Amino acid sequence: MKILALSDEVEERVYSLAGLGHFRDVKMILGCGDLPYTYLEYLVSVLNVPMFYVPGNHDPEENPRFVSTRAEGGSNLDLKCERTKGLLLAGFGGSIRYLPNGVNQYSQAEAFQRAMRLTPGLLWNRIRYGRALDILITHSPPFGIHDEKTQAHCGLKAINWILSWARPRYHFHGHTHFYRRNLEQAVTQLGPTAIMNIFPYQVIEIENVK
Numbered sequence: 001m002k003i004l005a006l007s008d009e010v011e012e013r014v015y016s017l018a019g020l021g022h023f024r025d026v027k028m029i030l031g032c033g034d035l036p037y038t039y040l041e042y043l044v045s046v047l048n049v050p051m052f053y054v055p056g057n058h059d060p061e062e063n064p065r066f067v068s069t070r071a072e073g074g075s076n077l078d079l080k081c082e083r084t085k086g087l088l089l090a091g092f093g094g095s096i097r098y099l100p101n102g103v104n105q106y107s108q109a110e111a112f113q114r115a116m117r118l119t120p121g122l123l124w125n126r127i128r129y130g131r132a133l134d135i136l137i138t139h140s141p142p143f144g145i146h147d148e149k150t151q152a153h154c155g156l157k158a159i160n161w162i163l164s165w166a167r168p169r170y171h172f173h174g175h176t177h178f179y180r181r182n183l184e185q186a187v188t189q190l191g192p193t194a195i196m197n198i199f200p201y202q203v204i205e206i207e208n209v210k
Helices: 012-019 037-047 108-116 119-129 157-166
Strands: 002-006 026-031 051-053 081-084 087-092 135-138 170-173 187-190 193-197 201-205
Touching (some): 002 037, 051 087, 081 119, 087 119, 108 157
Parallel strands (some): 002 026, 026 051, 087 135, 135 170
Antiparallel strands (some): 002 201, 081 087
């Protein structure tokens, strides 16, 4: 099963590749934040597959009353668990707080409080399916993995905590930009989890689990 994961920057060639059928075998789209919703909406309309995303620190705060604060045709997975195509998904949006009134920005303590809201769904997954999670999508990287020593790009420790006990097979994130496209640098194995910086996009082939 192939997944198209994207984050942070519009890649113009993706428009033409999608229109030419290059992604015809992709079965799911995952957005890891800081992308124009029109970009995600175009891809889901062309590929006609399920699309899930989390907000980044440059995205608007979601308001159910306004279409402009959500990507039509997709599902905001922030602090939610979903099961689709045999895969267990969960999402965690936002980044470390670096502006006093920044949208989708959280202190380390606030991020832990948010992460606790995922635990009931993940525990239910473990009881029902024998595992808590297959894929975690976030905007921020974990603390100390793919992050940077700057106030705006420090990773969130709450993500490390989720990974430590939910033990997903994959963690896709954005927020930090690997311009050199060094795939070895962009993938880190942490126990059973392949942590992948997918900036600006990656097509990942994974084994489906029923």
